[in-house]
Amino acid sequence: MKNKYNNILKATSLLGGVQGLNIVLNLVRTKIVAELIGPSGVGLNGIYNETRELIHTTTNLGLDVSGVRDISQAYERWSESHAASDWEEVKTCVSVMRSWLLLLALFGMMVCMLFAIPLSWLTFDDYDHVWGYVMLSPAVAFSTMTCGELAVLKSLRKLKKLAVVSVVNVALGLVVSVPIFYFWGIDGVLPALVTLFGCIMLSTLAVGYHTMPLSLAYSKERLGRGRTMLTIGINFVVCSILVHVVTVFIISYLNRVSSTHLVGLYNSAYTMTMTYAGTLFAAMEQDYFPRLTGVVHNVSERTETLMRQHKVVQMLVAPMLAAFIVGLPVAVPLLLSDEFVDIVPMAQATAVGLLFRAIYLPHSYLPLAAGHNRMFLFVNAVGALDMLLVIMGYQWGGLLGMGIALSVQNGIDMCLVLVVSRVKYGVRFTLREIAMMVCYFVMLLAVYAACAMLNGWAYWAVGTLLTLAVTAVAYCDYKRGNVLCHE
DSSP: OOOHHHHHHHHHHHHHHHHHHHHHHHHHHHHHHHHHHHHHHHHHHHHHHHHHHHHHHHHTTTHHHHHHHHHHHHHHHHHHHOOHHHHHHHHHHHHHHHHHHHHHHHHHHHHHHHTHHHHHHHHHSSSTTHHHHHHHHHHHHHHHHHHHHHHHHHHTTOHHHHHHHHHHHHHHHHHHHHHHHHHHGGGGHHHHHHHHHHHHHHHHHHHHHHHSOOOOOOSHHHHHTTHHHHHHHHHHHHHHHHHHHHHHHHHHHHHHHSOHHHHHHHHHHHHIIIIITTHHHHHHHHHHHHHHHHTTTSHHHHHHHHHHHHHHHHHHHHHHHHHHHHHHHHHHHHHSOGGGGGGHHHHHHHHHHHHHHHHHHHHHHHHHHHTOHHHHHHHHHHHHHGGGHHHHHHHHHHHHHHHHHHHHHHHHHHHHHHHHHHHHHOOOOOHHHHHHHHHHHHHHHHHHHHHHHOOHHHHHHHHHHHHHHHHHHHHHHHHHTSSOOOO
16 A cells, blocks of 8 residues: 655655755855855845845735645545546636736735835935835746745645756756856846846746646636635734744844844854754645645544654654754854854754754644634744743853753744644644654753763764664654554
């Protein structure tokens, strides 16, 4: 019989490998671009790109996330029946989503143009960059169209195509940006951004339209079917804005009580742990969320899908985090510079808590998949607000205190979402599953303690042995049947 655990493992490994390759390509691009346009150019590019991202995520109303729900449920029905009527429903859902995305893409572009004057003042404290934001506006529309088409590929379970598109889009960052910066220098920042996102959109649309031919529907009845998508998407946007507000508040506090140097260290440690170590989380979302939404109304299938994902991600993440904690003293100077070595203790402490996040994430998608908007808002609001523990952590122990606070925050989020899963969705753990969660956590804690207390050859010898031990436990967990399960 088909082994669904192996399918999850293969999908997560495929997409996780793609995410890793994308990180490497982005690092190469960042290094080259930094050499070509210098710190000022990188800063200018960062301001424009972050503003583009903010407008894009706000004006697309989260449709690239919420749309996955309706399409996945329709696709799941078709995969079981293979009826022509069910396939027509899939096509209709995709058509409705694409229609709304085109409208929202145009809306986002107009917002960027209309607010060019206040954006210039807010970001540069002058009005010299108004036309810069007008030029940037097409990139907002390109981003919305790209994310929407990626959502279609996720919903239709086209994982290989999704992987190929992801790699091609990152490679385009090198092929498009580097020549423009080489010939134009800092003056090429805006042309590079607009050209890059335009090329990314075209490559993504080419694959998406080949998979599902383009069909738009602007009748009142058809567009009305997108109300559910928009309602869920708006909640997603509210949560994202709340996270951004809390993040800005933390950064402003650190800058006020210390300096931009501390802010830079905190951002670097946070990015390294959440982006690089969190590679599998991004891979999980691309494969898991569409599958969950497809079976969310079938209680037994929903619980089974959740628990499979929970076990696989836990098994994959634990060894990776152990190796990450041990290798940070080498990775930080290599990926950043010697000036950032002070972030190693913070990043190591934060990495321990990523095991909590690995457990948290599969459960956190349940309210979103089920369309329970208030519960989704509640869980994510708590997850955003308890980030303020970072401030207490800094007051208590500086950078290390912030790392510990982030782990505590992830632990609180995990406990909350497990309670919600148990009470609202009837998810229960066996004693064996609880024992495995505790085992992985204790072993990661041992890795962290060894790295915090040892130096020199002892650090590497003990750290390597403990990492191998965590890997062996995960492998035995897989082989014993806790994860590997033939149906």
